[in-house]
Amino acid sequence: DIQMTQSPSSLSASVGDRVTITCRASQGISTWLAWYQQKPEKPPKSLIYAASSLQSGIPSRFSGSGSGTDFTLTINNLQPEDFATYYCQQYKSYPLTFGAGTKVEIK
Amino acid sequence: EVQLVESGGGLVQPGGSLRLSCVVSGFTFTTYWMSWVRQPPGKGLEWVANIKHDESERYYVDSVEGRFTISRDNAQNSLYLQINSLRAEDTAVYYCARHFGREMTAVTAITYWGQGSLVTVSS
Numbered sequence: 213d214i215q216m217t218q219s220p221s222s223l224s225a226s227v228g229d230r231v232t233i234t235c236r237a238s239q240g241i242s243t244w245l246a247w248y249q250q251k252p253e254k255p256p257k258s259l260i261y262a263a264s265s266l267q268s269g270i271p272s273r274f275s276g277s278g279s280g281t282d283f284t285l286t287i288n289n290l291q292p293e294d295f296a297t298y299y300c301q302q303y304k305s306y307p308l309t310f311g312a313g314t315k316v317e318i319k
Numbered sequence: 320e321v322q323l324v325e326s327g328g329g330l331v332q333p334g335g336s337l338r339l340s341c342v343v344s345g346f347t348f349t350t351y352w353m354s355w356v357r358q359p360p361g362k363g364l365e366w367v368a369n370i371k372h373d374e375s376e377r378y379y380v381d382s383v384e385g386r387f388t389i390s391r392d393n394a395q396n397s398l399y400l401q402i403n404s405l406r407a408e409d410t411a412v413y414y415c416a417r418h419f420g421r422e423m424t425a426v427t428a429i430t431y432w433g434q435g436s437l438v439t440v441s442s
Contacts, residue, residue: 246428248364255435256356256364261419261428299364303426307380308354308366 214238214302218311224319231287233314235300240280244304247276247285250313251296259298260285290316321345321431323415328436335405339436341398341415349373349393352418352426355400357411358435367413368400369426378426383409405440412437 215238225231235245243263248256258267260276263283273288287294295318300311327339339355354369368379368389377389388401398415415433418426 248429250364255414255432256429257432258428258430261430267430301364301366301428303428306378308369308426310364310366313363 213307214241214305214309216300216302216309216311218298218300218314220314221312222315222317224317225290226319227290227292229290229319231290231294231316233285233298233300233316235278235283235285235311237281237283237302237304241302241304243279244302245276245278245283246301246303247274248299248301249294249296250299256299287316292318321417323417323431323433325413325415325433325436328413328438330439330441331405332442333405333407333440335440336401336403337405337438339400339402339413339415339438341433343396343398343415343417346417347421348391348396350421352423353389353391353398354416354418354426354429355389355398356414356416356429356432357409358414359408359411365411369418370398371426372422402438405438407440410438410440 217236245263247260250256264276297313297315322344355367370377370389386404390399412435414435416429417431419430
């Protein structure tokens with residue numbers, strides 16, 4: 213199985229900050245990577261697919277990059293509605309696997 | 320508007336069975352891969368199973384292989400998850416999810432999620 217390791221597990225940031233979350237795959241997955249956002253008691257929301265392509269309706273302050281084993285989710289100009297937990301997921305091979313999540317909290 | 324609505328969750332005793340349903344609308348169900356993803360209380364996401372748009376391929380995470388069965392009824396715009404031999408560790412919110420892209424030959428990222436259905440396994 214491909215293990216997905218996210219770092220940090222949590223971070224504190226202020227409105228207007230730039231936030232970077234890292235996801236590392238235990239083996240190469242090309243760009244078969246997605247990012248999701250989840251708020252408490254809500255289902256996940258899809259943000260990015262193919263490592264860097266924004267899902268429809270997602271603000272341009274979200275961006276993704278990387279290929280192979282190392283990936284990054286960047287949130288520019290952090291907004292109040294961005295405080296949530298973020299998960300990466302690989303879909304290169306089965307079983308599809310998620311990272312453990314990164315919780316973005318208000319400083 | 321794309322909608323995925325799960326039902327069928329509840330409290331079940333260990334060893335029991337349950338069938339989760341997901342009725343979808345707002346898109347052509349017959350052309351998309353579909354998945355079930357679960358989330359134990361207070362924990363992260365775990366992909367459980369998925370099924371290709373034409374039902375020709377199904378995949379499962381090892382921990383549910385042989386106990387869970389994913390199926391779909393394209394005429395009813397419905398996805399199902401039959402869960403047997405339930406264990407305490409199966410307690411979770413189960414999400415129905417639609418993947419990206421029509422008639423894809425391989426699985427892609429998830430684009431849409433349902434609201435979830437809670438399954439609690441306890442005596």
